[in-house]
Amino acid sequence: MRKFIIIIFFISNLSYSQNNSILSDGVGINNSNPEAYLDVNGTIRLEHSSQGINKILIANSDGEVRWGAPFELTFIDGNLPLEGRGVTFTDTRPHYTKATITLEPGSYMLRAVLLINNAIALNYKQSFYLNAFLSDSSDSSNFSSDYLDGSAKIMGGTLIGPNTYGLIDGNVAIRNSTSSPKTYYLWVQLEEFKAAGSASATIRILDFTSKSWGENIFYAIPIE
Amino acid sequence: MKKILLSITCFVVGYLNAQVGIGTATPSADLHVLSNKEYIFTLIDSKVVSDNYVLTANDSEGKIKKEANSVFNTIKFLDLTKVAPKSLQIIPKDQTFTNFFVGDWISLGEDTSISLSHGRWAVAITSLISLDEFSDFVPDDYLITTLTIELQIIDSSNKPSIISVDVEGDKREIYNGRGSAVGALVFPTLKDILRGTIIINNPQEYIKDYYFAVRFILETNNHADSVTIFNSLKDLNMKSILDNSNENQVYAIPLN
Numbered sequence: 001m002r003k004f005i006i007i008i009f010f011i012s013n014l015s016y017s018q019n020n021s022i023l024s025d026g027v028g029i030n031n032s033n034p035e036a037y038l039d040v041n042g043t044i045r046l047e048h049s050s051q052g053i054n055k056i057l058i059a060n061s062d063g064e065v066r067w068g069a070p071f072e073l074t075f076i077d078g079n080l081p082l083e084g085r086g087v088t089f090t091d092t093r094p095h096y097t098k099a100t101i102t103l104e105p106g107s108y109m110l111r112a113v114l115l116i117n118n119a120i121a122l123n124y125k126q127s128f129y130l131n132a133f134l135s136d137s138s139d140s141s142n143f144s145s146d147y148l149d150g151s152a153k154i155m156g157g158t159l160i161g162p163n164t165y166g167l168i169d170g171n172v173a174i175r176n177s178t179s180s181p182k183t184y185y186l187w188v189q190l191e192e193f194k195a196a197g198s199a200s201a202t203i204r205i206l207d208f209t210s211k212s213w214g215e216n217i218f219y220a221i222p223i224e
Numbered sequence: 225m226k227k228i229l230l231s232i233t234c235f236v237v238g239y240l241n242a243q244v245g246i247g248t249a250t251p252s253a254d255l256h257v258l259s260n261k262e263y264i265f266t267l268i269d270s271k272v273v274s275d276n277y278v279l280t281a282n283d284s285e286g287k288i289k290k291e292a293n294s295v296f297n298t299i300k301f302l303d304l305t306k307v308a309p310k311s312l313q314i315i316p317k318d319q320t321f322t323n324f325f326v327g328d329w330i331s332l333g334e335d336t337s338i339s340l341s342h343g344r345w346a347v348a349i350t351s352l353i354s355l356d357e358f359s360d361f362v363p364d365d366y367l368i369t370t371l372t373i374e375l376q377i378i379d380s381s382n383k384p385s386i387i388s389v390d391v392e393g394d395k396r397e398i399y400n401g402r403g404s405a406v407g408a409l410v411f412p413t414l415k416d417i418l419r420g421t422i423i424i425n426n427p428q429e430y431i432k433d434y435y436f437a438v439r440f441i442l443e444t445n446n447h448a449d450s451v452t453i454f455n456s457l458k459d460l461n462m463k464s465i466l467d468n469s470n471e472n473q474v475y476a477i478p479l480n
Contacts (some may be wrong), residue, residue, distance in 0.1 A: 029254050032239045036287060042254025047247075048264045057264075057279040059290050064263035065279065109299065109475075127413040131471070143470075150301025152350055152473035156417045160410050169419070170350060173301070173475070193412045223299045 076103060078110075078186075078218030086210025088119075090203055092190050094141035097132070099186040099209040099218055103176045107148060108220035110134070111171040112155050112186070115213040119204040122161025125195035128203060131156045132168050134184045141187050148173040161201070167215065173223065186218070300345075302338040302474035304466060311461040314371065314440045321454045325442040329376070329384035332436040336466050337381070339433050344392070344425045344479040347434075349375060349405040351418045352464040352471035369453055372441040373418050373462065375405040377434050384437035392423040417471060424476070436474075438465055 028034035030041035046057075050067040058068035078101035081087075089095045101110065116130060131154040134144040143153050155170025176182045186209060194200060209216060245251030247258035257264060267279070269290060277290040312330055319325065338347065353373050379388045391403055405420025426432050442457065444450040466472055 027240065029240045029242075029244055032241075034239075035285075038255075040255045045251070045253035045256040046264050047256070047258040049260075050264075059267055059277040059279060060263075063266045063268045063290075065265050065267055066263050125412060127410070129413065129415045133470075148301065149305065150303050150473060150475065153470040156352065156415075156471050158413055158416050160413050170417070170471075171348075172473070173299070191415065193414055195412045 074222060076101065076108070076220045076222075078112075078220070080209055080211045080216055080218055083210055083212035084207065086207030086212065087188070088204055088206055089188075089190070089208070092192065094187050094189040096135075096138050096141075097186045097188050097209040100138075100183050101186075101218060101220055102181050102183045103174070103220055104181050105176050105179055107173065107175040107223050109171055109173050109223050110184075110220040111217065112168060113215060113217045114157070114168040114209055115215040116157060116159045116166035116168065116208070117164065117206050117213070118159055118201070119206050120202040121164060122159065122201050123198075124161050125198040126201035127158060127160040127193045128201065129156060129158050129191045129193070130166075130168055130188055130205075131191075132170070132186055132188045134172065134174065135187050136182075136184065138185045141189075144174065144184055146174045146176060146182075146184075148175050174220075299478070300338065300340065300476045302336070304336070304472050304474070305468050307335050307467045309463065309467045309469075310465060311463060312438065312440075312465060314460055314462055315442065315454070315458045317458055319458070321451050323444045323450050323454075325440075325454070327440040327442075329378075329437040329439045331378070331381045331384035332438065332466055334381050334435070337433045337435045338474055338476060339431050340424060340426050340476055341431045342426055342429055344423065345476040346479055347377065347422045347424055347474065347476045349418070349420055349422065349436075349466075349474050350472065351375070351405075351407070351466050352469045353407045353409060353416055353418050353462060354464040354469075355409060355414045355460055355462065369411050369445065370408055370443045371411075371457075372406065372408045372443070373438055373465070374441065375418060375420070375436060375438045375465075376403065377422050377424065378437050379432075379434065381435040388424065388434055390424050390426050390432070390434075392425050418465070423479070436466060438462075 026034035026037040026039060028039045031039045048066060052067060052069065055067040055069055057065050059065045078099060081098040085098065087095055087097045112132060114132065133154050135142055136144045147153050151173035152170065153172065155168055155172060157166055157168030159166030174184065188208065190203065192201065192203065207213065243251040243254055243256065245256045247260070248256055259265070267290060279288050280291045281288055310332065315325060315327065377388045377391055378384055378386060387403065403422065405418055405422060407416055407418025409416050424434065440462065444453050466474065
């Protein structure tokens with residue numbers, strides 16, 4: 001031990017590149033009494049292709065360590081139509097809402113909160129259910145082909161009379177597998193309910209998805 | 225240089241009073257590792273069970289340990305595509321009338337479970353709730369009747385009334401939230417959404433399966449036809465809860 005210390009004492013820069021060295025009781029760097037297998041009294045620098053600003057060290061199940069980014073949340077805003085240009089619809093066919101979102105390649109959790117306001121107040125015997133979904137086209141109401149496995153495809157909500165307002169509040173997961181940005185189109189379909197014998201409601205949903213409603217949001221968060 | 229390295233292998237304890245470079249001949253820190261391999265180094269200890277450990281300094285002395293942390297997991301989805309449609313009895317046939325009925329918890333079964341590794345998770349649940357057994361529209365009598373569906377996470381699919389011990393927030397008993405997800409059908413609406421977020425903190429160092437249970441709460445508001453409505457609902461079943469319907473999804477977001 002003494003011999004070893006003397007040998008290295010005069011070395012100011014030591015490059016250690018040999019494999020298969022075993023020090024069963026530990027190594028001290030600037031520390032003659034290591035309390036761990038590797039005990040560094042000073043600074044450590046770990047250069048690796050995974051390094052980056054504000055990254056932290058992450059180990060896998062084999063104890064292998066590399067730098068990784070801590071959890072980070074970013075938002076990608078969708079495009080909602082301007083005030084007065086939202087969709088007003090009166091029947092049960094699927095309608096393109098004019099709301100879109102364009103996403104770079106990758107996977108996303110997409111969230112929509114959309115106010116439902118019928119122009120004519122419903123009575124307590126009338127209600128309807130709206131389902132909103134993503135399509136790859138503004139011309140076709142087919143579900144987008146990019147929904148992730150396990151994701152819902154529909155974001156649903158109700159307006160139940162005599163309420164004036166209802167909400168769609170939901171999220172779905174989607175993956176743009178192409179190599180370029182892709183636009184997704186929000187569609188909506190209506191299903192009506194009423195008590196037997198009562199009149200059908202006059203359904204005219206105002207400015208659906210429009211920016212005119214402060215409640216409306218449509219955004220995506222990267223999840224990969 | 226070789227002489228020094230040979231000396232190191234001969235002694236039990238190594239003491240290096242110098243800047244040490246591993247993979248670099250020009251260290252710029254007391255210990256400088258330059259790795260061109262997939263990983264920087266390997267740290268083996270007794271905690272080698274599952275992925276995603278972070279290295280933390282556990283005290284003021286700078287000692288480093290591995291700590292399991294779910295933050296670096298990705299969002300986990302429960303695969304509902306293979307879950308067959310379920311039909312759940314709302315009111316047992318032998319149940320006597322009450323204008324505020326709270327049913328027993330019903331397990332959604334083994335095929336509806338989500339597997340979570342160590343750490344805290346926000347489990348977001350969205351499910352269609354649907355009564356599609358009315359051939360036309362809802363009879364007038366049903367108005368001012370509300371059917372609430374409550375959902376909880378359980379540890380065993382055979383014990384639906386026992387909420388998981390890992391649900392955070394000290395459970396539903398003191399009503400401080402985070403214990404259940406909920407939805408309601410207000411007639412004449414026959415279709416709506418159950419939604420909620422439940423915080424799970426899995427303290428185990430292994431991946432654990434969590435299951436789901438629901439119960440029905442019926443309020444008939446004590447009007448003239450309450451008994452008729454109550455008895456007729458015994459013939460109806462709730463559809464779509466966490467099956468393969470397009471509205472349904474369960475996913476878990478890792479928390480720190």
